[in-house]
Amino acid sequence: MNEPCPAAPSAVHSTVTETPVITTTGLTKVYRSRGREVTALDGVDLHVREGEVYGVVGQSGAGKSTLIRCVNLLERPTSGTVSVAGQDLTALAGRGPGAGSALRKARTGIGMVFQHFNLLSSRTVRDNVELPLEILGVSGKERTRKALELLDLVGLSDKAKAHPAQLSGGQKQRVGIARALAGDPKVLLSDEATSALDPETTRSILQLLRDLNRQLGLTVLLITHEMDVVKTICDSAALMRGGRIVESGTVADLLATPGSELARQLFPVGGELPGIDRTVVDVTFHGEAATQPVISQLARTYNIDISILGAAMDTVGGRQVGRMRIELPGPFEENVVPIGFLREQGLQVEVADGAEEAAHRGTGDAVLTKEGAK
Structure with a gap:
């Protein structure tokens, strides 16, 4: 099934600046189970600049998913810090009164797109997009206006009353992207968003992410095991192995670096x-x-x-x-x-x-x- 084309981008284009929007310092995550310890992240330092599409690539078990879930504190790091848009999220994740509400408020500026869509089958497409706004207490009329606007942005204005079961995989992912944009985030996290899609649909979704990056000024951090994803839309990339970042930089610089492992894989x-x-x-x-x-x-x-x-x-x-x-x-x-x-x-x-x-x-x-x- 052919996927709908995204809405044409406006004349406003984002530019990559040197200002870091996502920064992790010495990020470590250790899982403990039955007396054993497994280190998923081992001192990760990551710097994602404002307005760029940054790809983290690596094989299964490299620590990519743990990293992206630590960025929005869905996973609490064992040690280290995470800052997004100038806020230290790890400091907001304390145990004191009000800590949880402060972290929830900070998370509204971070959208998340999941590999398996995570749509509610009992809700229509529009209702799925409205869900984050409903949680934020936005009025019904405003929720509907915003949801329809976002569905138009991702090329699904004609699917508002459909249910997820009536959609193709690519269309479901477009709904997931629209839902992630409901809170007007400045940062969009993508957790293997295209790995369950066929090649043609993957290209369509990647083009949509790039268009949204340029049109809305979004900073996009995505994880993937596919080098073609990095090659297609990423400004910068990092290679992870064994819970560590072993190489990183802009794609142009990596390609110009003799001995670059990422360049050889790309x-x-x-x-x-x-x-x-x-x-x-x-x-x-x-x-x-x-x-x-x-x-x-x-x-x-x-x-x-x-x-x-x-x-x-x-x-x-x-x-x-x-x-x-x-x-x-x-x-x-x-x-x-x-x-x-x-x-x-x-x-x-x-x-x-x-x-x-x-x-x-x-x-x-x-x-x-x-x-x-x-």
């Missing part, structure tokens, strides 16, 4: 590593360099045969980005100058088997280092 290029008399090089293209015939120029300039072992090209953040694995004849020491040529063209270059670092350690200044070639 753009896997394959190809076998070299034998003794060959040099395999991973090249990252972005910006203007992505449209230039650099590899053919290299072959002509140095009269060498170049084998392309693998390549991947896509659009990230409106820019063409690609990675290519090429093989040059001869060991690394014979390819220092051609590799330097590639770097002079504004490309990020990494020797696939680490031969560059080994050669540099052995010959000192005789080898062109990564830093010197940039």
Whole structure:
């Protein structure tokens, strides 16, 4: 079933600023059961800037779901702090009088979208969207006006009187997004919101999230195990493993960082590593360099045969980005100058088997280092 297109965004677009909206410091979560301890989060420091879409990616058990549930204090962290929009939520989660009401009030500024929709089957679509407003004590007439406005925003104005059982998976998730926006939040959390959807519907929901980010100025923190989600809509990303963030940064910076594990996973290029008399090089293209015939120029300039072992090209953040694995004849020491040529063209270059670092350690200044070639 084709999903409805989201409402066209207004002329107002959000911009990413350097102001952090979500900050976690030393966040730790330890579960205790039957005398055993399981550490789900191990000192997580996270900084999500205002107006950006930030993706946290990792395999099952990495701690992603625990992290996002700690951000709105659905899970109480064992130690560390969580601040959202300048408020220390961990301080609001105390045991004293009024602590619970203060935390509930702060949570109205944080919307949450769930993997399995969590809609009430006995309520209509409009009633599901109205539910948070009902809890907040908003009058019936105002609740209805707001719910219909939000359903129009997510492209479901014609489904207000339908029940969840009558909707497709993508439509249910749109209702979940509309409900999450009912309190006019500045932050939207997405917990694997597309993992239960087919690829076409996933693209539709991701485009909706990006449109809402731009139109409403939302800061979006999403968790996923799918690299395509990060590639499609994220400004920044973090890789989690074993309850820790092992790599983070803007997607553009990660792609430009030699040795970035996230970059390799976003753009896997394959190809076998070299034998003794060959040099395999991973090249990252972005910006203007992505449209230039650099590899053919290299072959002509140095009269060498170049084998392309693998390549991947896509659009990230409106820019063409690609990675290519090429093989040059001869060991690394014979390819220092051609590799330097590639770097002079504004490309990020990494020797696939680490031969560059080994050669540099052995010959000192005789080898062109990564830093010197940039």
